Amino acid sequence: MPLFGRDTELKDLGALVDGPEDRSGMLIRGAAGIGKSALVDEAVAAAAIAGVRVLRTAGVEAEQNYAYAGLHRLLYPLRKQLDGLPPRQYYSLATALGLPDGGDEPTAYLVGLAALTLLADAAGERPLLIVAEDVHWLDPASAEVLAFVARRIDPEPIALIATLRDGVDSPLADAGLSLMGPEPLSDDHAAALLDLIAPELPAQTRHRLLAEAHGNPLALTELPSAVRDLDELPATLPLTERLERAFSARGTTLPAPTRTALLVAALNDSDSVTETLSAASILLGTQAGTEIFTPAVENRLLVLGRDTVTFRHPLMRSAFTTTATADERTRAHRALSDVLAAHPDRRAWQRAAAATGPDEQAARELENVAERARHRGGAVAALERAADLSGGPGLRADRLLRAAELAVDSGRRDTAERLVLAARALPTTPRHDATAAWLLSGFDDGVRENPSRITELAALAAAVAADGHPDAAMRILWGAAMRCFWSEPGPDTRPALLAVADELPIADDDPRLVAVSAYVAPFERGGRVIDRLRALASDTGRNPEVDRFLGSAALQVGAFDLAAHFSAAAAPGFRAAGQLGLLPRALTVQAWSLTRLGDLAAGAQAAAEAADFARETGQPFMHGLATAVQAEIAALRGDYPQAATLASDAERIGLAAGARPVLATVQLARGLAALGEGRYDDAFADLRRTHDPGDPSHSPALRAYFLAELTDAAIRAGQVDALRELLRGVEPAVASTPSPALHIGWRYAHALLATDTAEAHFTDALAVDLAAWPAERGRLHLSYGEWLRRQRRVVESRTHLRTAREIFDALGFTAWSERTRLELRSAGESSPNRDPDARDRLTPHELSIARLAAQGLTNREIGQRLYLSHRTVSTHLHRIFPKLGVSSRTDLAALLPADEDTTA
The missing domain is CATH 1.25.40 (Serine Threonine Protein Phosphatase 5, Tetratricopeptide repeat)
Incomplete structure (x- = not known):
């Protein structure tokens, strides 16, 4: 059937298919029935003509709880190429796809990297078109992986087309795909389509159908066959619901056995015709064969394959589930559970769907599903449904909070908040209350909360510790300490937190306790923290999370050399494990510290990667801090327009919730730019703001580490008296901590302020x-x-x-x-x-690749480090060599010594 009124869309899709290496992909977003699938079919047909290989998948509403179901469907044709993947990627993808030689639960990012490598290898033989329809129904794990891939296929001969229904979100909506939004057909095109579908309609009926359809192609195609039922449908119903009603009305004319089989097919989470017929046979009490579907096929509701049965449109599927009675659905689910004995996870979900009230056996089966889940999104869904089926409020609270903890770990804030709220609405124990209180503290490090919340967390930590749960108390205390970095809780709160920390039965050299001391009291406990950091500096690389804690602690106390050391040690572990949510935290500390130390090339490299990963993993304040560091670097390099742009971007993020370190770093960047341009009054005004407790950029610790810049600005602006006053405010900190950054700045300030004794200073x-x-x-x-x-x-x-x-x-x-x-x-x-140094000629991203190549790493190994495909690495190297005037990795090694590497 020809497409009417879609010339522009077809032209854009044709260009995408003809040159996938120039475009990453297209997201077709629109209402149900607007013609998204028809556009996809045209693109697929064009791909066949252009010699482009097509891989397809689609979201299925019934499969949303099965991790990587959509990805399995997409990559199944490439299964024989899995053996060519690097070992870690192979085991991650094998686990995700449920293959027997998989390993432990992989992160979605490792699975994404494996999928990207597999797809890039396939595209090396022949350009590739990936099609993902109805991504609003994709299981969350597959959607995350496809979004990961979509962000990284720009240099590849790969294009991706996804379809998404209006009003529904998906990770692919923020994956950088070009947006296509098909509009309803014009009156002329709608009339032409209707005349093609039903040329014999009476004029009055034709006019009415055009008015009812509102230019929706599916309505124009399907409503003519249900025209007699239109009078029974209220005109106020949305078009989607009217279409569902029309489809269900069409189903009422079918024989009863066919309707039963259709309901089973609609509720089955598989398109297996054998499963559907087996379950239908149980319900009918007699053996059902494929002929049972013939009336539905003739009524254009179903497509029957050799081994599959599928509905022609998702609305047809939902029509049969929504119009069936609760008892009919229960019986169908129960029948499906009976035929799925060989598939325990699917059987558990069908059994849960059949439950009409509390069912502890079904709940326990879902807990087992959660234990086996290959993605935490699937485990969260299983535990939440298990909570619904729980026999008592205690069990329900337990399961809700376990689900919430998994949601926190996977970064799903909305889900975690909803689950915690549901748990708190139940009769709970003190243990439940404590768990609920600290669960959400990891999101944004509490930036969006009122600072008074810190005092509540201190009291909670003390109570939990008194109940004999020191590790839980430590976690609560850590959440409170992080808030002391992002916001200013006031002078009374910090001592209260320290008092709780001091009473915990935890070793003094526990990295968490060291970090808490640094965040809460960077000056008062600075000496103790620095001593412990130096003692631990030779024992890095064992646990990236420990190294990250220590790197953060070092930054707080102004030991930037140690901060760079620990955070650099943390990064490889996070990369290897695919923990891209934690990686930007380590990279941001590394970038901030390296920039303060003066290593702009390495700092820019870490900051750029931190900003990208923070944005991708939904961490706005880490993204803001990394962007502020980029602004500082631009100012030091003399690129003042870029510094101003980046500072404004970071400031918007920081002001949204008063993230003080972001705003303090913004003022530092602006002060440096003003110094470089000779605007000394402006420079002093910018830097002075970090010392004003009433200013949102006031950061008690960080302001003490900008004294050298503040002094330069004040001396040149003639603000000597104001500088002396500000230095008096810092003097107590100087007396209480050996902080390297503070004392370096303090000595510098007094050298410039001195008169007769300047030389000695x-x-x-x-x-x-x-x-x-x-x-x-x-x-x-x-x-x-x-x-x-x-x-x-x-x-x-x-x-x-x-x-x-x-x-x-x-x-x-x-x-x-x-x-x-x-x-x-x-x-x-x-x-x-x-x-110009070799490093100046490369972007931070190119510098990362060049340094790794200089160390002798292969393109595949570089791709594994940076979460890129090896083909993308190759493309970058072809650009890097001419920029540097070299022709080999050996030449790179001479320009970029290995000891400068910071991407390990």
């Missing part, structure tokens, strides 16, 4: 070991050289200025390099132009 500051802090060493040499020149000690000044120039050139601090060159020129010495 500069000498003392430079005598400190700053090997790990090159940016600070460069700043000291620059300022000392400037001071010496002002003292007319020009020859001595040149030595320090040359050192500063070499440091800033090596670090890529463009603005600071230029400032140093001006000083040298004033001291009577010219400077050669700085040659």
